[in-house]
Amino acid sequence: MDKLIPYLMGRALLLCSACMAIPFAYSIYLHHNFMTGVFGQSICITLLIAILLIKKSTNPPESLSVYGGAIFLCAIWVTIGFFGGLPYYFSHYLGPIDAFVESVSGFTTTGYTNILSLQDPALILWRSMTQWMGGGMILMFIATVLPAITGMFGISFAMPVALKTGVVTINRLRKNTRRLSILYALLTIIGVVFFSVAGLGTYDAINFAMVTISTGGCYFSDAYLYNNVWFASAAIVGLIASGGNVIIYWQAIKRRQYSMLKKTIHNTEFHIFVLIILVIGLICGLHLYHNNYYNLSDSLLYGFFSVALYAGTTGAPPFEVLTWTDFDKMLLIVVASIGGCIGSLAGGFKILRLMILFKSCANEMTRTIHPDIIMTMKIDGEIVPSKVINRILGFFFIVFITIAISILVISAAGLDMQQSMDIAIACITSTGPIMLFHTSHSEILALPVIVKLFCCFLMVLGKLDIFAFLILIFGSRQQLLHKHW
Template identity: 35%
Template structure:
């Protein structure tokens, strides 16, 4: 493995984040926060210093990213970002070491859980801005890794089934940087579009921009912004539109911008399935809420569809007191958190395309039982699905479920109920922290230290798509075996 390339890429990320830290520092000065320089100044110096050292160590790097380098880069980048993000929290005295790391990882992985209390009056505004920036930058980091790096590590895991041959996945660093820039432009464009929607819905321009950062990244949560406090259908519509956009395949957006056409977006089988599932689940939840007499028909449709979109997009935004909803509706939301959005989106979860492939495999196996000599080709968007992709989907589904059940057992050691351990496990693994509050876990600051460490591991594992972590573990075991 070429460590120089890993050092170089990590150094670039650190330098970029050092530059980003200047923004909350300037805002702290404008807002006349006395301690802004004390906790952002050293953070900038440390981050830039780390970036410079890593860039120097990787100065003689090769130009092509291999499987080993990609896996190590993906594993290290979240730890590096977690370390960078926690510095202002510690220096400001807002959070202790482990709590600050947990808060930082939750923000970078866009999980939407927080150690901060509901009342943020004692937290400097510049730190809240930095938290929102981490969420947005974490979403950008994930989508770039998803499209530029993960295909080199895990295979293309179905991306080519949506874009055919119009997008190439190259291991060359220069080509990956070009891909990252294009995806970054689309991501930024959606952010400004979301900010405009929030502004038109009644938020001030700074509030609209900050809320757009949280919504586009699918970080959400109820810790820093509550739709319930505003009770504004226009705001909820702006949030729902943004969450739907964040749940779509960014490669299809790229293709649509390139060819100046959105026709292919709605011809995509995965996108149609995602919209159909969202519509069906929203209708079922809304009708049941109305049937139970919780809301009027209009409010049932309003709250039901918003929360369905919130959970399937793994955003976790809150517009209603869903922990008080009937168990039927709660479990639908819980299942949607498993599913997630499209394969090239910002969402967590298993993803729609993998579920389509699993469903088609089950149907084909039933046909083979009835007709043993029948030759069946599994196709998606008219493209035959390779056995390698099918094998990866099966493996990923098994590993995802195995990690979920093991995590349930481990988290239950803290004395929480089985439902709470389920909600917290899938919340961290699918980056939708609202599933924890769905079953009553709301105070993360009081969690045992070992539980915060394990939840941080789960949040990173979910963003690594599991396979990358296993590659790193395998390489580590092989290295130990050679030494012995």
């Protein structure tokens, strides 16, 4: 195994322990001695393991192989999920398995929670921070590890030339992490300002900014004003920003060419993302009004806000959504499955991939009618390479098979087809609240341990774009065969 892997894991845990120091300090400020002890224990354990991993990997290589990158991508979520779950376990809110599920859900920005009622401010802050840290990790992987390992099945087409190729090196990780951290912090600060202007207090504004920008969506607070126009407007702006191609924002800051942000405004994929929110939001709002749920203005507010939440795969505590018709719930499931733009923090299949699939189908129909025609696919004036098209076709097939198998596995726990589909899609698209559309919280808590761990696996799989996991499996098989022969 590459020595660089334990080194990177140690650095990640070092960052995790440093982030735990924030709720630790907040609990001291609030004079909550019990939670101070909880975070103190968690920090000590995480810091100890981080130091051991870093010391073990003396003189690590400067670059990461494809197989090593796949191992790192798969292992980091499990490792950080375990240590990130320590505060939930030590505080006696959850048992060991449920604490792990809670942590993985946070770091993968899935947004589902096992905790029915969380009152401690420091632990609420930590829950929000896990989502925020997870969003930052995803952003870093998009710009460093994933393109080199898997090509991300379409993201390389939408990325600057400098990021399309190249191995993963420590130097590249350090540079990109530093720059991306600045961008991510800037987006979060803007979110805090927007939510503060919307009328939230500093604590709630910080938490909402973290869960919105990261597309995590899970936050325990009575300040969740679903029918507050200013709050909804601030959230929608944050969701659209995080659902756009963040790589373009990063390149604009990196090169100090802010005119590059015009690429987002004139980008066809971004236009479709906004159009989906507007059109589906209007349909949802009018349907709510037609079924006498709310008056016209509230129906439109609920429709646009909910669709924006689910299109960005943020989701939300579905207290209102649970009472809606299956038509409205299915609209939200569809937009969550589509997801945001390629290179965004949102989950889902991604709009650019669907654009390429539709154009590929249209081209094949044209070739059937005119067999001798030579066609190329273009998006925003750029030719889409056939390699990208083939990868996306393979990716779509594997996603379809994964969802089908997941529904089968989850249904074995005694849930019906609709419930199993909700849970599978919620985990793979990182939109946790979908789990509760047709399944009660108590039913999910009562699921067998193996099913809960399988759901964690699906959450991680959704963030890996699946192929990193396949590279790990097939890479292991090839290494075993090589040793055997």
